[in-house]
Amino acid sequence: MSPxxxxxxxxxxxxxxxxxxxxxxxAVDSVTFTLERGGALGLVxxxxxxxxxxxxxxxxxxxxxxxxVTGSVRVGGTDVGAATDAELRRLRGPVAAMVFQDPLSxxxxxxxxxxxxxxxxxxxxxxxxxxxxxxxxxxLDRVGIADAARRARSRPHExxxxxxxxxxxxxxxxxxxELIVADEPTTALDVTVQAQILDLLHALxxxxxxxxxxxxxxxxxxxESVDDVLVMRGGxxxxxxxxxxxxxxxxxxxxxxxxxxxxxxxxxRDHRPAGTAAEGDVVVEAEGLRxxxxxxxxxxxxxxxxxxxxxxxxxxxxVxxxxxxxTTLGRMLVGLLEPTAGQLRHxxxxxxxKGVVPGVQMVFQDPVSSLNPRRSVGESVADxxxxxxxxxxxxxxARVRDLMERVGLDPAHYGRYPHExxxxQRxxxxxxxxxxxxxxxxxxxxxxxxxxxTTQAQVTALLAELQRELGLALVFxxxxxxxxxxxxxxxxxxxxxxxxxxxxxxxxxGSPQDPYTRQLLxxxxxxxxxxxxxxxxxxRVSSAGAVGKELAAA
Amino acid sequence: xxxxxPVATKSRGLTDGLTAGLGGLLGGGFTGFVVxxxxxxVITLFVLSVVIYAVFYVAPGDVAQITCGPRCSPAQVxxxxxxxxxDDPLYTRYLDFLRGIFAGQDYSTGTSVLHCDAxxxxxxxxxxxxxTELILNKVPVTGSxxxxxxxxxxxLGVGTGVLSAWRRGRATERILTAVTLAGTATPVFVIGLLxxxxxxxxxxxxxxxxxxxxxxxxxxxxWNLLLPWVSLALIEAAKYAxxxxxxxxxxxxEDHVRTFRAYGIGERSIVGKHALRGAxxxxxxxxxxxxxxxxxxxxxxxxxxxxxxxxxxxxQAVRVVDLPxxxxxxxxxxxxxxxxxxxxxxxxxxxxxxxVLS
Numbered sequence: 001m002s003p004x005x006x007x008x009x010x011x012x013x014x015x016x017x018x019x020x021x022x023x024x025x026x027a028v029d030s031v032t033f034t035l036e037r038g039g040a041l042g043l044v045x046x047x048x049x050x051x052x053x054x055x056x057x058x059x060x061x062x063x064x065x066x067x068x069v070t071g072s073v074r075v076g077g078t079d080v081g082a083a084t085d086a087e088l089r090r091l092r093g094p095v096a097a098m099v100f101q102d103p104l105s106x107x108x109x110x111x112x113x114x115x116x117x118x119x120x121x122x123x124x125x126x127x128x129x130x131x132x133x134x135x136x137x138x139x140l141d142r143v144g145i146a147d148a149a150r151r152a153r154s155r156p157h158e159x160x161x162x163x164x165x166x167x168x169x170x171x172x173x174x175x176x177x178e179l180i181v182a183d184e185p186t187t188a189l190d191v192t193v194q195a196q197i198l199d200l201l202h203a204l205x206x207x208x209x210x211x212x213x214x215x216x217x218x219x220x221x222x223x224e225s226v227d228d229v230l231v232m233r234g235g236x237x238x239x240x241x242x243x244x245x246x247x248x249x250x251x252x253x254x255x256x257x258x259x260x261x262x263x264x265x266x267x268x269r270d271h272r273p274a275g276t277a278a279e280g281d282v283v284v285e286a287e288g289l290r291x292x293x294x295x296x297x298x299x300x301x302x303x304x305x306x307x308x309x310x311x312x313x314x315x316x317x318x319v320x321x322x323x324x325x326x327t328t329l330g331r332m333l334v335g336l337l338e339p340t341a342g343q344l345r346h347x348x349x350x351x352x353x354k355g356v357v358p359g360v361q362m363v364f365q366d367p368v369s370s371l372n373p374r375r376s377v378g379e380s381v382a383d384x385x386x387x388x389x390x391x392x393x394x395x396x397x398a399r400v401r402d403l404m405e406r407v408g409l410d411p412a413h414y415g416r417y418p419h420e421x422x423x424x425q426r427x428x429x430x431x432x433x434x435x436x437x438x439x440x441x442x443x444x445x446x447x448x449x450x451x452x453x454t455t456q457a458q459v460t461a462l463l464a465e466l467q468r469e470l471g472l473a474l475v476f477x478x479x480x481x482x483x484x485x486x487x488x489x490x491x492x493x494x495x496x497x498x499x500x501x502x503x504x505x506x507x508x509x510g511s512p513q514d515p516y517t518r519q520l521l522x523x524x525x526x527x528x529x530x531x532x533x534x535x536x537x538x539x540r541v542s543s544a545g546a547v548g549k550e551l552a553a554a
Numbered sequence: 555x556x557x558x559x560p561v562a563t564k565s566r567g568l569t570d571g572l573t574a575g576l577g578g579l580l581g582g583g584f585t586g587f588v589v590x591x592x593x594x595x596v597i598t599l600f601v602l603s604v605v606i607y608a609v610f611y612v613a614p615g616d617v618a619q620i621t622c623g624p625r626c627s628p629a630q631v632x633x634x635x636x637x638x639x640x641d642d643p644l645y646t647r648y649l650d651f652l653r654g655i656f657a658g659q660d661y662s663t664g665t666s667v668l669h670c671d672a673x674x675x676x677x678x679x680x681x682x683x684x685x686t687e688l689i690l691n692k693v694p695v696t697g698s699x700x701x702x703x704x705x706x707x708x709x710l711g712v713g714t715g716v717l718s719a720w721r722r723g724r725a726t727e728r729i730l731t732a733v734t735l736a737g738t739a740t741p742v743f744v745i746g747l748l749x750x751x752x753x754x755x756x757x758x759x760x761x762x763x764x765x766x767x768x769x770x771x772x773x774x775x776x777w778n779l780l781l782p783w784v785s786l787a788l789i790e791a792a793k794y795a796x797x798x799x800x801x802x803x804x805x806x807x808e809d810h811v812r813t814f815r816a817y818g819i820g821e822r823s824i825v826g827k828h829a830l831r832g833a834x835x836x837x838x839x840x841x842x843x844x845x846x847x848x849x850x851x852x853x854x855x856x857x858x859x860x861x862x863x864x865x866x867x868x869x870q871a872v873r874v875v876d877l878p879x880x881x882x883x884x885x886x887x888x889x890x891x892x893x894x895x896x897x898x899x900x901x902x903x904x905x906x907x908x909x910v911l912s
Binding site for chain 1: 808809810812813814815816817818819820822828831832905906908
């Protein structure tokens with residue numbers, strides 16, 4: 001990719017000086033790039049960097065939305081800006097097909113998956129209904145949906161997340177496009193399923209020679225999948241080049257910062273002395289904890305026979321994929337859910353009665369919905385103080401201001417409302433609220449998974465700092481193996497309600513004993529493209545085995 | 555399974571107690587859903603009957619005195635009271651009432667015995683006529699009015715709503731919004747009266763409405779009802795247009811609509827197929843409610859056009875405190891509302907199988 005030379009007529013995508021404005025906001029500013037036929041380009045950036053806006057511009061999706069698009073976009077020989085509506089429709093699908101993020105809402109819930117693919121195929125090929133349906137089964141089979149003829153008649157909600165994402169890729173394939181534009185295609189998926197989807201895209205490219213434009217916030221995903229990469233920030237391209245070069249030897253400060261903020265699953269944590277926590281008192285201890293949901297035939301155990309303990313000043317990481325029971329476990333530790341069986345001891349005493357345990361607090365995943373939008377953040381932070389019976393308003397306010405300062409917020413923002421803060425700041429409010437009642441233990445449920453990597457790094461650093469100063473015990477529940485490695489002293493790996501591996505960080509990540517742990521670790525995208533390629537090869541070999549077959553159904 | 559909650563409001567019918575899960579596909583899960591929903595409807599009706607019976611018969615005022623009339627002597631009032639068994643405890647009377655619905659009942663008038671057939675809702679205090687018969691005679695009138703008007707208002711309302719959502723921000727939408735707003739704000743007796751004066755009086759295109767049973771002459775039936783239908787539909791359509799419009803705007807902004815746009819599917823298919831289907835759910839719910847309650851509430855329209863329907867009968871019965879008729883009418887109205895809601899819930903589930911799961 002060389003923007004200086006005039007792109008030849010054969011280039012698949014030519015974007016020149018692209019700008020997109022929504023009202024007064026300039027979302028994309030003078031972006032220029034080309035993508036040759038069969039090439040793979042990654043657009044990498046944090047939220048608000050304009051990467052998805054660029055992807056939408058390739059298919060002319062801004063038309064009619066009120067956005068102002070300047071510059072020139074040519075895809076497969078069509079000038080997207082000047083094309084008529086009919087020309088645009090012919091471009092969308094047969095030339096460039098989009099694979100969207102969040103696959104549950106990206107398919108029509110009322111129609112069978114196969115019918116939706118068939119509709120798209122028929123719109124462009126003019127094929128008969130019967131032929132289009134056969135085509136849909138064909139492409140579903142090709143993306144690895146088992147028993148495609150039958151599953152084509154299923155509706156989207158009957159598919160798992162991974163299968164829906166496969167179905168969206170199948171829809172793209174149906175029209176045999178020259179270019180696939182994939183917008184965060186794996187963001188909503190578990191790490192093992194993510195690896196499968198990326199492997200699938202890779203295999204399809206090898207097979208059909210399609211070009212790929214991949215939009216992602218995850219540098220590791222880009223490293224696995226593309227040849228060249230553009231790093232975007234605030235609507236502009238800050239760095240571009242071959243993926244090995246940009247990720248291996250970044251030139252720009254922003255790229256360097258971004259890369260250093262990415263938690264590494266292959267590097268030991270460095271920001272705290274090991275072993276400080278091992279000797280503290282036990283803050284919480286669980287034995288044979290079990291929790292069932294549903295009744296009768298539909299009953300299932302979300303958590304099944306879990307035993308663990310957390311000491312003062314220590315962080316226990318609980319890692320697992322969706323449905324592994326990690327959130328249920330976290331909620332039981334706080335007392336938000338009652339265990340069906342098993343014992344829970346807080347500070348050596350058996351938990352008695354129902355309800356939340358004093359001295360235990362929780363930080364939630366979504367800092368948007370876990371704060372009341374109609375109350376000021378200061379009031380939200382003050383809630384636990386009032387709940388425990390504090391009545392002196394001046395003292396409460398003083399304490400809240402202290403707490404806000406402590407977590408890096410401006411105490412003068414006491415009266416502001418959640419929507420006036422960024423995601424990272426809102427999570428800081430959540431942490432301040434958890435700290436308010438001076439807890440011994442804080443259970444953090446996916447505290448950083450909704451945040452950009454640089455913000456993620458700041459929030460985890462804050463948690464570590466607070467832990468050091470206050471001697472807090474932390475339980476850190478997350479799906480992200482790299483983040484858990486960076487913040488934890490000990491780790492429990494959960495699968496289907498059980499702990500399959502439990503030990504110190506070095507033991508679990510250094511020499512995993514359980515096959516599931518090994519498989520999880522193998523699925524984490526590597527930042528180094530060479531390593532990524534060799535791991536992909538390794539996954540190919542192992543997917544011939546039994547574990548792979550089981551996962552293909554996911 | 556707790557689908558048997560007494561008051562099945564629509565949302566409760568949809569969500570409450572249907573935690574079944576049940577494997578997901580149509581098969582047993584769907585049948586189970588329908589069965590649970592029907593059971594819920596039956597229980598709702600039962601509770602409704604208790605409440606209505608209690609409310610009307612416990613209400614203050616001497617029923618015997620009112621029934622007998624102001625000029626009755628105390629002895630006569632006493633006789634009426636015995637005839638109506640007003641001295642028996644309320645619950646035995648209710649149980650008899652309930653038995654009457656399923657098995658029929660005999661009433662003694664002092665001199666003779668009147669039999670009341672199986673779905674017996676009692677006898678009119680005033681005329682000794684069977685309430686069931688009385689109501690059944692009126693149902694075709696109100697039913698004709700309701701069905702015709704609903705078809706019209708759905709076509710008008712949903713059509714207008716879809717059009718104005720699709721043409722959002724353009725002149726079409728602004729004109730449609732103004733028209734529907736005017737429609738909502740105008741009472742039926744204004745529109746109906748104006749139409750009647752203009753079309754039946756001045757222009758003489760249509761006869762002044764007069765109910766002709768469908769079985770007698772379908773053409774005259776439709777011809778005579780056309781004006782009531784149109785007047786009622788114009789008012790109701792406005793409500794439906796606004797609902798459809800906002801619902802369509804929501805579904806048009808959904809991600810799956812974006813998917814089909816990004817694959818070059820034409821606007822007609824996107825609007826008419828993918829967006830409209832999702833937008834219809836609240837429309838179905840509202841029409842079920844409206845259709846059901848028309849059996850008790852098309853009063854103004856019936857009075858205006860002189861149609862001998864349930865609404866007029868109810869007013870008449872209330873005026874003379876003919877309690878068996880009033881109770882029967884309210885129960886039948888309730889029956890239609892509950893039935894229509896149950897049907898709407900099942901329609902929901904047919905349209906969107908996820909309902910069965912939730």
